[in-house]
Amino acid sequence: MWKKVLLWILLVLIVLVGGGVAFLYLRPPSQAPASAIKVAMTxxxxxxxxxxxxxxxxxxxxxxxxxxxxxxxxxxxxxxxxxxxxxxxxxxxxxxxxxxxxxxxxxxxxxxxxxxxxxxxxxxxxxxxxxxxxxxxxxxxxxxxxxxxxxxxxxxxxxxxxxxxxxxxxxxxxxxxxxxxxVPAPAASVAPPDRSDRTRYGEYLATLGGCGDCHTPIEKGRPVVAKTLAGGRVFETPSGTVVSANITPDLETGIGKWSEEFFQKKFYDYREYAVSGPPPLPGPQAFTLMPWLGLSQWPPEDLGAIYAWLRTVKPVHNYVETHPGAPKP
Ligand code: HEC
Ligand code: HEC
Incomplete structure (x- = not known):
């Protein structure tokens, strides 16, 4: 008697799970028709x-x-x-x-x-x-x-x-x-960012710049929210390994002690390389995926806005070694 009941329960479960998977397979992602816009090539x-x-x-x-x-x-x-x-x-x-x-x-x-x-x-x-x-x-x-x-x-x-x-x-x-x-979802129309609000504008730039995507560690395919911007995401590539840095305002393990000038200089140090071409990698301690070359071309207002916004995020104490095992530069 009990065996029969169990068998039935099992059967129902199999049908439910199987049906669920089939539903997911067939279900298209949430979407709206593409607009008929033709962008002006000015x-x-x-x-x-x-x-x-x-x-x-x-x-x-x-x-x-x-x-x-x-x-x-x-x-x-x-x-x-x-x-x-x-x-x-x-x-x-x-x-x-x-x-x-x-x-x-x-x-x-x-x-x-x-x-x-x-x-x-x-x-x-x-x-x-x-x-x-x-x-x-x-x-x-x-x-x-x-x-x-x-x-x-x-x-x-x-x-x-x-x-x-x-x-x-x-x-x-x-x-x-x-x-x-x-994950996909239709998006609403978005107004241009208000550049007079430096912090909000910095947040807009950081969102589009993917700072949080690279600077937040990932566990089991998901970002660790408690460590937002605290670094520790590992990038393993055939050309080298690098770990993202802590860019929260934590005084000891983040960039809490950096002045705006020092922050900007970190980026502008790559200006020359971006213009005339960077030298070959001197060693594994210099390998990085941080887009220094591209970011070095930002105007000071944009870098300043990101700096201002980064001062407002929650400081997280998280020591990161960006080049584990590599000789110190
Ligand atoms: C971190 C890596 C990454 C960045 C940065 C990135 N993309 Fe992508 N992009 C991808 C991947 C991966 C796919 C394909 C995903 C898939 O096929 O499921 C994709 C797909 C696309 C597609 C769809 C193309 C197709 O043939 O299906 C477009 C358009 C696109 N990206 C544009 C952009 C633009 C514009 C930017 C910058 C604003 C950008 N991407 C930044 C990784 C990236
Ligand atoms: C593709 C991944 C990636 C993206 C996108 C990215 N970073 Fe990074 N970043 C890294 C890695 C990896 C490091 C550590 C290695 C290094 O310093 O080059 C790093 C280092 C840094 C450092 C140096 C910190 C220190 O202690 O020396 C700063 C500052 C920084 N990133 C800011 C930013 C900001 C601001 C943005 C968004 C505009 C950003 N990053 C986007 C990967 C990324």
Whole structure:
């Protein structure tokens, strides 16, 4: 008698779980139709888009060809936006993860996408067919990007020389591919940030700059909220290993003692390299994924705003060794 009941319970469970998985498989991510917008290709738009792509949001970091043998891993200009198989460059990703070709090449890039589909992918996280993008693509942050800024970005992407570069498709391990379907969501229209409020503007820049994405440690694929910006995320690559630094205002283990001037100088030390090309890496202690070269081109107002915002975040005591095992510089 009891055996029969147990069998029934088991059967019901199997049907429920199986049905749940099937539902997840078939369920499209939450999405709205792409807008019919055609962005204006004005010189101002393209210039602002170039700044966002290369300096502010470091789209380059994932989507462009880079030379990891040099300090700061500069972009190889002929491979700008051509895409990368990220899972071949970074350990620990759940499957084959590819940052696609964003150039207007019609076969291997975005040549056949509408501007509205590009904007939707960047801010809402679905591709032109409505498939959910793996959120390593920072669309959960980019949904805060202003309408003006995202249109500028698309104008710049449209102006890139097409590069033919066939890449494999992203293929995520089970069950990650199912869970990420809950991440995309339609975005509302976003007004430009108020630049007169320095701290709020700094928060906008930090969100688009992905500071929190890299500077917050990850456990089991999720950011550790209690250690937001406290560093400790490990990046293991064939070119070297680096751990992100604590950039909270903690006095001992963070950047609490840094003056604004010292903070800005840290970035501007890379200005020359960004302009005339950085030297080869002197050793593993200099390997980094911190986008110093791109960020060194920020105007002082923008770096100052980020500094002002970073002073307002919760200090977290967390000692980080950025280059474990490497000789001290
Ligand atoms: C940390 C790495 C990373 C950064 C930074 C990044 N992306 Fe991505 N991006 C990805 C990955 C990975 C995918 C593909 C995800 C997938 O296929 O599921 C992607 C997908 C896309 C797509 C969809 C393309 C397609 O063919 O499906 C667009 C458009 C895009 N990114 C634009 C941008 C722009 C513009 C920026 C800068 C504002 C940017 N990305 C910054 C990693 C990144
Ligand atoms: C792609 C990942 C990545 C992104 C994006 C990133 N960082 Fe970093 N950052 C690192 C790593 C790794 C280090 C440690 C190695 C080094 O100093 O180069 C670091 C170091 C730093 C340091 C030096 C701290 C010290 O104690 O020397 C500062 C300051 C910093 N980051 C600020 C920022 C800010 C501000 C942003 C956003 C605009 C940002 N980072 C975005 C990866 C990143």
């Amino acid at each position: 010189p101002q738009r393209i210039a602002r888009g170039k700044y966002i792509f290369e300096n502010l949001s470091d789209c380059d970091g994932c989507h462009s060809q880079r030379d990891f043998s040099r300090v700061g891993a500069p972009v190889v200009p002929s491979g700008r936006g051509r895409g990368n198989e990220l899972s071949a460059q970074l350990k620990g990703l759940p499957g084959t993860v590819v940052a696609p070709n964003l150039t207007p090449d019609p076969e291997t890039g975005l040549g056949k996408w509408t501007d509205g589909e590009k904007i939707r992918a960047i801010r809402e996280g679905v591709d032109n067919t409505g498939r959910a993008l793996f959120p390593m693509m920072p669309y959960p942050s980019y949904r805060n990007m202003s309408d003006e800024d995202v249109q500028s970005l698309v104008a710049y992407m449209n102006s890139l020389p097409p590069v033919r570069n066939p890449l494999p498709a992203t293929k995520l391990d089970f069950p990650v591919g199912l869970f990420i379907k809950f």
